[in-house]
Amino acid sequence: MALETPVEQATGRVPITVLALDGELDASNFMALIDQVRGLYEAGTRHLLLDLSGLQFMASSGLVALHSVVRLIHGEPPPDPEAGWGALHALGQDVSEGSTQAEVQLCGAQPAVERVLARTGLHRLFLSHPDRASAIAAF
Amino acid sequence: MTPAATVRSLRIPSDVGRLAEVREMIRSAATAAGAEPGYIGDLVQAVDEDATNAIVHGHAGRPGWVVVRLAREEDRLIVTIEDDAPVFDPTGVPEPDLSEPPERRRPGGMGVHLARLCVDEISHRPRPGGGNILTLVRKLEPGTKEDR
Numbered sequence: 001m002a003l004e005t006p007v008e009q010a011t012g013r014v015p016i017t018v019l020a021l022d023g024e025l026d027a028s029n030f031m032a033l034i035d036q037v038r039g040l041y042e043a044g045t046r047h048l049l050l051d052l053s054g055l056q057f058m059a060s061s062g063l064v065a066l067h068s069v070v071r072l073i074h075g076e077p078p079p080d081p082e083a084g085w086g087a088l089h090a091l092g093q094d095v096s097e098g099s100t101q102a103e104v105q106l107c108g109a110q111p112a113v114e115r116v117l118a119r120t121g122l123h124r125l126f127l128s129h130p131d132r133a134s135a136i137a138a139f
Numbered sequence: 140m141t142p143a144a145t146v147r148s149l150r151i152p153s154d155v156g157r158l159a160e161v162r163e164m165i166r167s168a169a170t171a172a173g174a175e176p177g178y179i180g181d182l183v184q185a186v187d188e189d190a191t192n193a194i195v196h197g198h199a200g201r202p203g204w205v206v207v208r209l210a211r212e213e214d215r216l217i218v219t220i221e222d223d224a225p226v227f228d229p230t231g232v233p234e235p236d237l238s239e240p241p242e243r244r245r246p247g248g249m250g251v252h253l254a255r256l257c258v259d260e261i262s263h264r265p266r267p268g269g270g271n272i273l274t275l276v277r278k279l280e281p282g283t284k285e286d287r
Contacts, residue, residue, distance in 0.1 A: 002159075024159060059188060059250070060191075
């Protein structure tokens with residue numbers, strides 16, 4: 001199953017870009033997702049909601065993509081995708097050095113994707129909401 | 140002990156664009172073997188991570204192939220991931236210690252860690268003639284590993 005990533009704009013207290021991840025996020029497409037978010041940042045996105053309700057599967061490469069997305073939206077360079085645990089080490093620093101960031105938030109994660117986030121500690125980096133409406137209201 | 144009966148197998152070229160076919164084969168074969176969704180999700184995760192490592196870090200851009208087989212042996216599902224990449228034993232990758240500098244971490248370590256969390260046993264042996272055979276074993280019980 002391929003990954004489709006449609007973009008919509010929404011307005012909460014701030015302008016929000018909503019990026020839906022529909023399909024499977026794996027080693028074949030995680031770099032394209034990073035590139036897409038880099039383009040969104042360059043086009044002005046500063047608040048990003050990732051709608052994961054259609055994401056059926058996420059590999060560890062998807063974790064690197066999510067971490068990179070946070071870095072990019074904060075105007076920072078993404079970690080080296082080849083760094084393996086090094087990327088997660090950097091994530092650990094990001095988590096320990098401050099509270100959960102609020103510029104990139106998640107909604108609609110399915111149980112299989114939630115498990116991957118929890119097993120690797122990545123869930124600590126994100127505010128996560130059950131659906132798109134409650135997420136938009138939280139920005 | 141009943142000999143393992145192969146339920147399904149798939150051979151792909153070394154191309155991350157073909158991983159979706161591997162995941163679909165595992166889902167389909169595990170469903171046919173009586174596994175339920177939480178279990179299947181774990182097995183798919185482990186197989187994807189290990190097959191990805193074979194392609195990305197084993198073949199590392201060189202041509203090659205990966206064969207994935209799923210078999211049932213009594214109350215266990217057994218997946219073998221066979222490749223023709225240079226011999227490497229991922230079971231020797233140490234558990235992650237996030238206090239260590241990132242440059243000491245081997246690429247792919249995240250996937251190895253995730254795979255370990257998803258199955259009961261992972262073992263490696265060199266493939267006769269070159270390459271690797273990785274064997275993943277998971278007892279057929281309902282739920283994810285955390286549910287047990």
